[in-house]
Amino acid sequence: MPLTKTSLPEVCQALLYPRSIALVGASDDAKKTGGRPQLFLRRSGYAGKVYPINPRRAEVQGEPAWPSLAALPEVPEHVFVLSPTDTVVDTVRECARLGVKLVTILASGFSESGAEGVERERQLQAIARDSGIRILGPSSLGVVNPRNGLVLTANAAFAEPDMPQGKVFVASHSGSMIGALVSRGKARGVGFAGLVSVGSEVDLSVGEICAATLDDPAIQGYILFLESLRHGDQLQAFAREAARRGKPVIAYKLGRSSAAAEMAATHTGALAGEDDIADAFLKDLGVARVEMLETLFEVFPLAQKIPARQSKARRVAVVTTTGGGAAMVVDQLGVRGITVQVPSEATIARLQAAQIPGSAGRVLDLTLAGTKYEVMMKALEILLDAAEFDMVIAVVGSSARFNPDLAVKPILDSAGHAKPLVTMLVPDAPQALAQLTQAGIPCFRTPESCADAIAAVFARREPGVPATAHMPAAGATRALSEAQAYELLDALQVPHAPAAVFELQTQQPGALPFAFPVVAKVCSEHIPHKTEVGGVVLGIQNAQELATAFSTLRSNLAQRAPGVPCSQVLVQPMRKGLTEVLVGYRIDPDAGPIIMLAAGGIWAEVLRDRSIRLAPVGLETARDMVAEVKMLQTVAGLRGKARGDLEALAQAIVNLSQLALRPDLGVAEAEVNPLMVLPEGEGVLAVDALVLKPL
Incomplete structure (x- = not known):
């Protein structure tokens, strides 16, 4: 019977x-991988008991060695297995028999190496x-806690003494990265509160490890180095709790260039590439995802000062003593979609009244006068008090190196x-x-990392309602017919065009509940993509043409889909909106339920113009999604053009996303494509839908 974990x-x-700690396979040679943990533990002053396990030696590195775990005078709390791959399973089984709480596995050669x-x-x-x-690894280089001398790692980078302590805990899929960080x-004077090489996550995951440390008062934030979103549910649970407690989480995730999903049944699956989903996943959980390794060392103080929230406020002021340096920052911010705000007339008046030199355009360039303490101090006071700015960036030139008391000291004195x-x-x-870092002021060495950090922190979103729908155990799915899909849309209050269903073999369809012109489509759960089998006839003007359309559909099915079950035809009125969009929902195996809005029609695949969020979403988030799809700017009422009902579109996104809270409906994917956006006040209308349920 399984025991409680x-x-x-x-x-x-x-x-x-x-x-x-027990070191299974400890080597007498401290230069070897198997010898490093013992050397590091002794060098760092770890005060706990260390038991080298080596059946071939009486001593290891001058200390008594033990022939086996069973021979130890006590059950160690933590066992680090340094022995070869083929010994690992038996060693872990012995650890479990003895009652060891946690075992770390260094060896590779598991799921990545074949059957x-x-x-x-x-x-x-x-x-x-x-x-x-509990198992850490395989392929784990170990764990480090600088606060108590626990340097339980085979990573050669930890041979360097005097490791600084810090407030941030690191969990990394890559073992080499903990040494690199x-x-x-250390070169930047930045330390850590702990570092864990997570490895393959056969048991303990990044999310569960970090969650286990949330009550540690010495840990005030987290850095994650991610190769994937394995165990996404545990990562999500941790991130939500960290956000609730106000402990910032910073992530560097590999995989930005990964290709979109292939062979997907829906456009949603094809368009929502793996990294796009990961990006939405992290941001929606309040995680600041950075693009540069350098930013990992600099962003934490800024993330502490700006909590994740739904607010779109990102108005930035820039004051500088060097126009060229400021221009680089402004340029890098612009690349990331952050515009430097022009001061208001009231702020300009205050600057002029204070006799602040320089021009107050998009950047307040104080020139050399800004190297005077009183000038920079007064300029900062006015900008920090100005209501039109959410953040102030001070860009300091040469005086920062040669005369820090002139332009840097006023920054230090404004830290409160x-x-x-x-x-x-x-x-x-x-x-x-070093002075700025000590004072807790976010400070950067390059314009790229400065802009990267600001953009990452601004992009975080306060976690919303957690989903209750989960990916079914079996991956296989079945499609509903379009008529059945409309029944689901009715349950979710997503508007769709009226429809009438007839038997495919009908020679002369009866009266329609709506006027011509109409469209006739084959209606079968076995034909999710109707156009591929000639299953759609458009522009039908009268009853005779409708009868002919039925004949055409029968003929096309016989030629292009022989033997595929189909007994119904769905007829709808022809409708035209100002534009078409795709709204799709799916349960990602790692991220969980997501909702996507994309340009519809042919533009869906050509432009990949889309917005993705974790589902469910509220109305404000849906409005943000609408604003992010560039194609929808054509119906936003610009330059006198007709305005589409974008509010109704936002509500439709909200309604479809509620599938994330309806596990009883058992939906794995649902896609409305196209959803017509009608003129403002007239709503939106689904004219096709595809729903997938698990088998």
Whole structure:
């Protein structure tokens, strides 16, 4: 009978604060991978008990060695398995038998290596499930806690002494990255509260590990280095709780260039590429996703000052002592869709009254006068108090390196203001950078990382209502007929064109409940894409043409889809809107339910003009989605053009997204394509729909 899994507080204890550690396969050679953890633990002053396990040696690195785990005088809390792949399963099974709480596996050669490796991984999962032991890895380089000397890692980068401590916890799929972050961070004077190489997540995942540390008061935020969204449900649960507690989460995720899904049954599946979904997933959970590795060391103070929220406020002021440096920042912000705000007339008047030199255009360029303390101090005071700005960026030139008391000190003295104040130093100015970092002022060495951090923090969204619908265990699905799909839309209050259903073999269809012209379409759950089999006849003007259309549909099916079951024809009035969009819902296996809005018709695949969110969404979020689809600007009432009913479109998005809260409906994917956007006040109208349910 399966045992209860180790609780999260116990996981945190065994992971970061173990009182005893066993090193299975410990090497006497400290230069080898198997010898590093023991060397590092002793060098860092770890106070717990360390038991080297090596059946071939009486001593390892000058300390008594033990022949097996069973021979130890106590059950260690944490076991690091350094031995070869073919020994791992038996070792973990022995750990489970003895009652070890947590085991870390260094070796690779599991699911990534073929059928034999897949079987090894299956055995590890069974051991964890049946015994309650927790497993970190495989392919984990270990775990580090600078606060207690726990340097339980085989990563050679940790040979460097005097590791600085910090407030941010790191969880990384890549083991090498924890060493890279520590070495790069040390060069910047940035330390960490803990680092974990997560590896293949056969049991413990990034989300569960981070969740286990949320109660640790020394950890004030998180950095995630992600290769995928494996165990997305656990990652989502962690991110939501971190957002609730006000602990910022920063992510660097690989995979921006991955191709969109292929062979998808719906356009939604094809258009919503893996990385696009991951991007929406992270942002919707309040996670700041950065593009640059450098930004990981600089963004945390800014993320602390600006909580994730639904607000679209992103109005930035720039004050500078160097026009060229400021221009680089403005340019990089513009590339990321953030426009520097022009000061209001009231703010300009205050600047003039204070006799602040320089021109107050899009950038307040103080020139060399800005290197005077009183000038920069007064300019910052006015800009920080101005209601039209949500953030102030101070770009400092050469004085930051040679005379930091002139332009940098006023920034330090303004640190207490409620509004975020950000600094970019144009020269290499380590002293000023250290002072700003110590004061908790977000500071950057390059315009690229400055803009990257600001854009990532602004892009975060406050987590909404969590979905209750989940991906069914079996991946296979079946389609509903269009008529059945409309019944689902009715239940969700998504408007659709009226429809009449007839038997395909009907020679002379009866009276229609709507006027000609009409369209006739084959109606079968076995034919999700009707046009591919000649299953649509448009522009039918009268009853005789309708009868002819039925004959055409029968003929086309016989030629292009012989043997495919189809017994019905669906007839609808021909309708025309100002434009067409696609609204799609699907349950992603990692991210969970998502909702997508995209340009409809041929533009859906040509332009890939779309907006994605986690489902369900509220009306304000749906409005944001509408604003993000560029094609919809053509019906936004610009330059006297007709305005579409974009509010009705937003409501339709909200209504379809409610599938995320309706697991009883059992829908894996639902797509309205096209959804016609009618003139303002006339609503929207679905004229085709495809719904997939699990088999």
